[in-house]
Amino acid sequence: MSDGSTATPPAGNPKSAYFLSHEDEAVERRTLAVMVDNEPGVLARVVGLFSGRGYNIDSLTVAEVDVNERRSRITIVTQGTPHILEQIEAQLLRIVPVEQVIDITKSKRGIERELALIKVAGKGEARVEALRISQIFRANVIDTTNESFIFELTGASEKITQFVDLMRPLGLVEVSRTGVLSIKRGKEKG
Amino acid sequence: MTTDTKTKPAAETLTMTGAEIVITALKEQGVEVMFGYPGGAVLPIYDALYNSDGIRHILVRHEQGAGHAAEGYARTTGKPGVCLVTSGPGATNMVTPIADAMMDSIPMVVLTGQVPTHLIGTDAFQECDTTGITRTCAKHNYLVTDVNQLARTLHEAFLIAKSGRPGPVVVDIPKDIQFATGTYVGKEGVHKPSYHPTTKPHPDAISATVDLMMHARRPVFYTGGGIINSGPKASDLLRELQNVTGYPVTSTLMGLGAFPASHPDWLGMVGMHGSFEANNAMHDCDLMICVGARFDDRVTGRIDAFSPNSKKVHIDIDPSSVNKIVRVDIPVIADCAEALAAILKEFKSRKAKKPDLKPWRQEIDIWRARKCFTYANSDSVIKPQHAVERLYELTRDRETYITTEVGQHQMWAAQFYHFDEPNRWMTSGGLGTMGYGLPAAVGVQAAHPDALVIDIAGEASIQMMTQELSTAVQHRLPVKVFILNNEWMGMVRQWQELLHGERYSHSYSETLPDFVKLAEAMGGHGIRCDNPAELDDKIREMIDHPGPVLFDCRVEKAENCLPMIPSGSAHNEMILGEIKGDEIGEAGKGLV
Numbered sequence: 001m002s003d004g005s006t007a008t009p010p011a012g013n014p015k016s017a018y019f020l021s022h023e024d025e026a027v028e029r030r031t032l033a034v035m036v037d038n039e040p041g042v043l044a045r046v047v048g049l050f051s052g053r054g055y056n057i058d059s060l061t062v063a064e065v066d067v068n069e070r071r072s073r074i075t076i077v078t079q080g081t082p083h084i085l086e087q088i089e090a091q092l093l094r095i096v097p098v099e100q101v102i103d104i105t106k107s108k109r110g111i112e113r114e115l116a117l118i119k120v121a122g123k124g125e126a127r128v129e130a131l132r133i134s135q136i137f138r139a140n141v142i143d144t145t146n147e148s149f150i151f152e153l154t155g156a157s158e159k160i161t162q163f164v165d166l167m168r169p170l171g172l173v174e175v176s177r178t179g180v181l182s183i184k185r186g187k188e189k190g
Numbered sequence: 191m192t193t194d195t196k197t198k199p200a201a202e203t204l205t206m207t208g209a210e211i212v213i214t215a216l217k218e219q220g221v222e223v224m225f226g227y228p229g230g231a232v233l234p235i236y237d238a239l240y241n242s243d244g245i246r247h248i249l250v251r252h253e254q255g256a257g258h259a260a261e262g263y264a265r266t267t268g269k270p271g272v273c274l275v276t277s278g279p280g281a282t283n284m285v286t287p288i289a290d291a292m293m294d295s296i297p298m299v300v301l302t303g304q305v306p307t308h309l310i311g312t313d314a315f316q317e318c319d320t321t322g323i324t325r326t327c328a329k330h331n332y333l334v335t336d337v338n339q340l341a342r343t344l345h346e347a348f349l350i351a352k353s354g355r356p357g358p359v360v361v362d363i364p365k366d367i368q369f370a371t372g373t374y375v376g377k378e379g380v381h382k383p384s385y386h387p388t389t390k391p392h393p394d395a396i397s398a399t400v401d402l403m404m405h406a407r408r409p410v411f412y413t414g415g416g417i418i419n420s421g422p423k424a425s426d427l428l429r430e431l432q433n434v435t436g437y438p439v440t441s442t443l444m445g446l447g448a449f450p451a452s453h454p455d456w457l458g459m460v461g462m463h464g465s466f467e468a469n470n471a472m473h474d475c476d477l478m479i480c481v482g483a484r485f486d487d488r489v490t491g492r493i494d495a496f497s498p499n500s501k502k503v504h505i506d507i508d509p510s511s512v513n514k515i516v517r518v519d520i521p522v523i524a525d526c527a528e529a530l531a532a533i534l535k536e537f538k539s540r541k542a543k544k545p546d547l548k549p550w551r552q553e554i555d556i557w558r559a560r561k562c563f564t565y566a567n568s569d570s571v572i573k574p575q576h577a578v579e580r581l582y583e584l585t586r587d588r589e590t591y592i593t594t595e596v597g598q599h600q601m602w603a604a605q606f607y608h609f610d611e612p613n614r615w616m617t618s619g620g621l622g623t624m625g626y627g628l629p630a631a632v633g634v635q636a637a638h639p640d641a642l643v644i645d646i647a648g649e650a651s652i653q654m655m656t657q658e659l660s661t662a663v664q665h666r667l668p669v670k671v672f673i674l675n676n677e678w679m680g681m682v683r684q685w686q687e688l689l690h691g692e693r694y695s696h697s698y699s700e701t702l703p704d705f706v707k708l709a710e711a712m713g714g715h716g717i718r719c720d721n722p723a724e725l726d727d728k729i730r731e732m733i734d735h736p737g738p739v740l741f742d743c744r745v746e747k748a749e750n751c752l753p754m755i756p757s758g759s760a761h762n763e764m765i766l767g768e769i770k771g772d773e774i775g776e777a778g779k780g781l782v
């Protein structure tokens with residue numbers, strides 16, 4: 001019948017198309033750069049595809065990158081088995097304004113960077129320690145009061161996470177992160 | 191909106207209102223028929239239509255009817271179906287047909303009115319976020335906010351609807367844009383750079399396919415709706431390729447008619463209610479060539495037991511269909527006709543001796559001999575299978591087009607009505623929309639005014655769109671609705687018998703309309719038959735009646751649609767004779 005609710009995977013082995021669990025395949029993390037025409041609704045199409053088909057989004061960034069061509073670049077960090085990741089790419093390409101999907105992770109020439117703004121408040125020893133660590137991480141201080149700093153930090157996501165973890169006992173107040181941006185090394189485009 | 195669609199500067203710039211741009215664009219696109227329903231937000235377009243000839247507008251009774259009529263029209267002509275509806279409820283009523291067309295890859299252009307641009311976002315009267323609502327169920331959609339982009343957008347919508355994997359495209363046009371004056375541009379040169387479907391197969395994929403064919407001892411063509419979408423040429427090429435290879439052919443529900451059912455190598459339909467021989471051939475083949483089908487769960491059955499020993503070739507214009515459900519050995523991303531032509535050429539050029547298919551045919555003949563569609567006929571009550579068989583026999587020599595609703599009758603129609611030509615069979619396969627058949631028949635009849643168009647219906651489904659009979663009467667579209675009236679939502683009842691211990695929860699219609707009176711009340715003709723001896727005469731009466739007919743064919747109430755692969759079972763685990771109640775394991779019960 002053509003209706004009915006989604007079934008939960010049963011215990012035991014029988015499988016159907018509904019829980020196509022390519023169990024033997026391990027989940028991988030991928031960074032995809034999705035080149036799109038910057039037209040109204042395009043981000044909603046891309047994001048809606050992920051929610052509608054049950055794919056994950058770990059992070060998402062988007063901005064217009066070519067004003068004349070009205071081209072935007074969406075960087076998505078996602079996870080899935082190789083089978084799911086293949087589907088994600090194919091489904092993205094089905095979206096009419098999606099021009100190209102670049103698999104940054106698989107390319108081996110990929111560079112990923114993230115920017116974070118981190119607010120830390122404290123006095124005395126903790127404040128000195130926060131500043132000292134920020135220098136090790138080459139973070140910029142972009143705002144300061146007697147009792148607080150805002151650090152600006154760029155780098156790989158892991159580096160930012162590590163920095164945030166170190167700030168936690170030193171008076172971490174809040175964090176704002178851009179999500180991953182990506183590009184490929186070398187002289188070629190895409 | 192795209193900016194870089196390059197259009198030739200017109201010799202003279204044509205200035206007109208947005209509403210006139212719509213009509214002009216439709217005409218330039220060759221639209222002859224459209225289906226619609228007016229309302230506040232499309233009145234300027236309706237006004238422009240008033241003064242225009244060349245486009246036949248069919249006024250439906252419910253916007254969903256317009257959508258399915260456009261689908262039926264598109265499916266039978268290969269041209270995009272066009273609908274025009276108002277904002278808010280007009281647009282939301284279109285959502286089901288849009289989703290239906292998306293699932294079955296039907297080219298359709300839906301024009302919706304929208305509140306004026308300055309009111310968008312204010313919860314204005316009859317405002318809804320049409321592009322938001324249809325974003326995930328349409329192939330593409332647009333909200334036009336500049337009258338000078340309107341013509342280009344419409345041309346782009348047609349291009350996208352009919353090319354690549356076809357689908358529905360929605361163009362939402364605010365009322366002020368319809369009134370505003372702007373420049374018309376022609377369709378010439380309109381394209382969308384980001385949109386570039388692959389239609390030509392990669393030569394390596396073709397030679398790899400033919401390499402497999404050179405050694406195949408148990409090959410099968412598994413064909414689908416993509417062949418119909420590709421156009422009549424694809425059906426011709428399939429027939430030619432079959433002729434030179436001698437491979438047996440099965441098809442999905444959507445592909446029926448691409449290969450002639452009268453051909454000795456036709457296996458019948460594949461899948462849940464397909465034939466024993468088709469499903470066993472799929473299970474036991476060593477080479478499966480899938481042409482324009484998508485390994486739907488209704489076809490594959492239990493996926494880890496699906497055709498375990500075959501090499502699989504998948505021809506599809508949509509790369510996302512490939513390796514989605516079933517891993518294939520050779521993906522061929524291309525239009526079906528292009529791929530079939532290339533395979534045919536390559537196959538003919540290989541002079542080496544091909545394996546003898548005789549043993550495979552003999553094996554298939556053993557399956558055929560099971561005569562899986564056998565049913566116990568009766569003198570006292572009309573069996574639904576018998577009714578469809580008689581309908582087929584009495585209409586097969588005419589130019590007949592069949593649409594269906596959804597349920598057992600749909601499957602019996604697929605099993606017992608046989609198609610030798612493409613574009614003769616219109617059914618809601620992917621979405622399974624009850625209510626599809628009558629409006630679809632209206633659309634088909636609009637395309638073929640002199641043909642015999644029959645909706646094989648169920649008494650429950652027909653009540654979802656009965657009002658469209660009035661459309662048929664008004665527009666002199668003599669559609670015939672042949673209701674297999676079993677008083678039950680038969681397919682639901684069958685599943686409750688099979689899966690829910692015969693607890694028939696809300697699947698029986700305690701009351702039903704008197705379909706004869708209903709037909710008459712709506713200006714049609716009603717016929718009732720409950721006697722097998724009278725069936726042929728009454729079917730003839732239906733055929734001979736010059737106007738729309740509702741035929742209330744009272745059939746056996748408890749008949750089950752067999753054979754059947756229960757959910758979660760493999761192709762070689764079909765139920766053939768009778769349902770016992772223990773066929774579906776706990777895992778299968780959770781499936782749909």
Ligand SMILES: Cc1ncc(C[n+]2csc(CCOP(=O)(O)OP(=O)(O)O)c2C)c(N)n1
Nearest residue numbers: 597598599624648649650651678679680681
């Ligand atoms: C719009 C919609 N609602 C519900 C269903 C679920 N459904 C599938 S078949 C069916 C019963 C159809 O009954 P009927 O039209 O009498 O056909 P029969 O199976 O008796 O031939 C139902 C309710 C559906 N397919 N479509």
Ligand SMILES: [Mg+2]
Nearest residue numbers: 648649678680
């Ligand atoms: Mg019924």
